[in-house]
Amino acid sequence: MISQMELIGNNKVGVLPDAPHSLDLIEEIVKNKDKEQDDGAFMLINLNTVLDRYELWKKELPMVEPFYAVKCNTDPVLVRTLAALDVGFDCASAEEIDIVMNMGVQPERVIYANPCKTRSFISHAKDQNVKMMTFDNAEELKKIMTIHPNSEMILRIAVSDPTATCPLNLKFGCEPVKAAPKLLTIARDMGVNVVGISFHVGSGCNDPTAYRVALEHCKRLYEMGIELGFNMHIIDMGGGFPGDEHRPSFEEIASIIRQSLEDLFSNNESIRWIAEPGRFFAALPFSLVANVIHSTEVPASKITKNSGDEDKPGFMYFLNDGVYGSFNCILFDHVHPVGRPLFDTSAEVFPTTIWGPTCDSLDMIEDKKSMRHMEVGEWMLYEAMGAYTCAASTTFNGFARPTNIYVIGNDAWQIINTSPHI
Numbered sequence: 236m237i238s239q240m241e242l243i244g245n246n247k248v249g250v251l252p253d254a255p256h257s258l259d260l261i262e263e264i265v266k267n268k269d270k271e272q273d274d275g276a277f278m279l280i281n282l283n284t285v286l287d288r289y290e291l292w293k294k295e296l297p298m299v300e301p302f303y304a305v306k307c308n309t310d311p312v313l314v315r316t317l318a319a320l321d322v323g324f325d326c327a328s329a330e331e332i333d334i335v336m337n338m339g340v341q342p343e344r345v346i347y348a349n350p351c352k353t354r355s356f357i358s359h360a361k362d363q364n365v366k367m368m369t370f371d372n373a374e375e376l377k378k379i380m381t382i383h384p385n386s387e388m389i390l391r392i393a394v395s396d397p398t399a400t401c402p403l404n405l406k407f408g409c410e411p412v413k414a415a416p417k418l419l420t421i422a423r424d425m426g427v428n429v430v431g432i433s434f435h436v437g438s439g440c441n442d443p444t445a446y447r448v449a450l451e452h453c454k455r456l457y458e459m460g461i462e463l464g465f466n467m468h469i470i471d472m473g474g475g476f477p478g479d480e481h482r483p484s485f486e487e488i489a490s491i492i493r494q495s496l497e498d499l500f501s502n503n504e505s506i507r508w509i510a511e512p513g514r515f516f517a518a519l520p521f522s523l524v525a526n527v528i529h530s531t532e533v534p535a536s537k538i539t540k541n542s543g544d545e546d547k548p549g550f551m552y553f554l555n556d557g558v559y560g561s562f563n564c565i566l567f568d569h570v571h572p573v574g575r576p577l578f579d580t581s582a583e584v585f586p587t588t589i590w591g592p593t594c595d596s597l598d599m600i601e602d603k604k605s606m607r608h609m610e611v612g613e614w615m616l617y618e619a620m621g622a623y624t625c626a627a628s629t630t631f632n633g634f635a636r637p638t639n640i641y642v643i644g645n646d647a648w649q650i651i652n653t654s655p656h657i
């Protein structure tokens with residue numbers, strides 16, 4: 236199936252004549268493995284999906300420049316592919332700035348979007364000529380003015396969807412009605428160069444009207460900034476866009492944003508609209524395939540907690556990836572992953588618990604699941620595993636991270652391969 240191998244950075248990428256179909260490829264990879272020797276977990280990364288997501292973004296929000304939130308997944312091939320598509324980058328630290336700039340990304344395509352920055356990182360941003368930065372407090376402005384006075388500062392306001400999977404406003408964002416105007420005045424008095432307003436409704440947005448409310452605040456504060464004499468020209472809509480099938484869908488969120496820009500800003504072309512999508516780009520391309528390294532039969536009651544199930548069978552499986560690895564998203568990203576046997580058969584199902592490999596009871600992936608019996612050596616498939624997974628995984632207890640296998644179709648390869656970032 237793979238017709239040639241190419242390099243993206245230092246990583247090998249398999250090029251196929253047609254757009255890769257992830258499931259077919261995974262099945263083929265597993266069938267070709269040595270069953271006894273080769274049981275390592277792997278991540279299939281379909282780069283065509285990255286291009287599809289980019290196309291979807293351009294179709295739904297053509298006026299908004301995406302700045303990929305690098306923290307979501309720093310995988311170098313993913314980041315290089317996005318750079319080749321001319322996406323910008325939201326970086327939270329000096330290291331993230333280096334990741335993208337070492338790939339040849341220009342500083343104008345970088346926003347340092349962490350409102351509370353380390354002083355040495357601010358100096359680093361200055362040395363790299365990264366100017367766009369966010370702030371939400373006066374103390375940060377003092378730091379900025381002593382270290383990087385020529386920066387272009389963007390005020391982050393706290394407008395949140397309280398039902399978002401990961402609300403961010405407890406920690407970041409300035410109260411928009413009273414505190415934000417005061418902070419703009421303080422910035423003016425300090426001689427800070429404020430150029431725009433930003434917000435983040437929370438990662439995994441469930442109520443898209445939060446974008447409308449946030450944009451209403453942006454409009455008021457943007458106009459206030461102009462009255463104060465600032466050269467306002469940026470509105471940054473942060474993240475919150477879904478990475479996979481999710482209600483509300485990306486299309487629903489995009490439609491509310493488009494309508495808000497028309498109603499509130501009459502599609503003002505002098506404003507530079509940006510956003511910081513993370514999971515929107517990172518989640519779907521990554522499919523995790525983990526091996527069943529152990530299986531134990533237990534009384535079903537141990538799983539269902541129902542004493543009536545004592546004489547029925549239940550099963551506990553141990554996979555070679557877990558909560559200390561890719562599934563850290565269970566703890567940090569509030570995800571409830573749902574996997575399935577790679578080769579599904581319509582067999583009898585049993586109460587099931589799926590554990591990670593480490594010696595820690597916290598390391599549980601799925602509980603009270605109904606699933607067919609699996610043998611040691613079989614494979615479980617978890618799709619859409621690219622957001623907030625690899626970025627925070629460890630090798631705790633000596634369990635290696637999954638091996639990455641990158642694939643791309645020839646047409647997509649032709650689109651990106653001439654880019655200097657590849």
Ligand code: PLP
Nearest residue numbers: 304438439474475511512513514
């Ligand atoms: N921008 C900032 C400042 C963030 O903190 C985050 C996530 O924490 C993102 C963007 C990306 O959010 P999402 O993955 O929801 O798109």
